[in-house]
Amino acid sequence: SQQGEEDPQALSIQEGENATMNCSYKTSINNLQWYRQNSGRGLVHLILIRSNEREKHSGRLRVTLDTSKKSSSLLITASRAADTASYFCVGGSNYKLTFGKGTLLTVNP
Amino acid sequence: KAGVTQTPRYLIKTRGQQVTLSCSPISGHRSVSWYQQTPGQGLQFLFEYFSETQRNKGNFPGRFSGRQFSNSRSEMNVSTLELGDSALYLCASSFDGMNTGELFFGEGSRLTVL
Numbered sequence: 001s002q003q004g005e006e007d008p009q010a011l012s013i014q015e016g017e018n019a020t021m022n023c024s025y026k027t028s029i030n031n032l033q034w035y036r037q038n039s040g041r042g043l044v045h046l047i048l049i050r051s052n053e054r055e056k057h058s059g060r061l062r063v064t065l066d067t068s069k070k071s072s073s074l075l076i077t078a079s080r081a082a083d084t085a086s087y088f089c090v091g092g093s094n095y096k097l098t099f100g101k102g103t104l105l106t107v108n109p
Numbered sequence: 110k111a112g113v114t115q116t117p118r119y120l121i122k123t124r125g126q127q128v129t130l131s132c133s134p135i136s137g138h139r140s141v142s143w144y145q146q147t148p149g150q151g152l153q154f155l156f157e158y159f160s161e162t163q164r165n166k167g168n169f170p171g172r173f174s175g176r177q178f179s180n181s182r183s184e185m186n187v188s189t190l191e192l193g194d195s196a197l198y199l200c201a202s203s204f205d206g207m208n209t210g211e212l213f214f215g216e217g218s219r220l221t222v223l
Contacts, residue, residue, distance in 0.1 A: 031210075041216055044214070048210065092207065092208030099154075101152075102151065102152075
């Protein structure tokens with residue numbers, strides 16, 4: 001299965017600071033996606049990076065992918081209180097998707 | 110364009126009962142996948158349906174089953190409920206399948222088993 005494991009499990013920062021979350025996975029993937037979940041709600045897609053890409057940007061988000069290390073990182077710049085949520089990564093390949101427990105990001109105003 | 114709709118949003122059942130949850134995907138999407146989320150185990154994949162066929166299944170017991178109709182709406186059923194089945198059940202739809210692109214999630218059905 002394509003298990004994503006996020007690190008750290010929890011992160012608390014001040015508004016305006018940058019937040020970096022990491023993800024590791026176990027087997028080869030075609031793409032890796034990051035999702036955000038506000039407490040008890042559904043997940044919202046943030047960004048998808050394909051296995052032949054190394055870096056991708058979307059607004060305040062920057063994602064990197066290192067397939068040799070089977071790892072990815074998500075950087076949120078100039079964080080806002082509204083960014084407070086859990087963040088999950090998941091790899092897509094063999095029709096088995098397993099999410100990790102996510103990184104709980106708290107942005108303090 | 111309407112999003113993914115899950116019903117019911119909340120429900121309470123007792124041990125031994127069975128429950129059916131419904132998911133209406135975004136119009137035109139052929140894939141519906143289901144996930145169970147608990148504080149202890151995180152978000153776990155249950156199964157995916159694509160054009161009315163189960164395409165893959167996670168590591169859940171046979172008490173968990175599902176189906177997909179010709180209009181792509183999907184249902185999942187849990188029989189002989191156990192306390193540990195209490196969870197947020199999420200479904201997601203996509204056009205090509207859960208591994209090829211963006212997943213669109215519903216708000217979930219929160220099941221409490223007493």
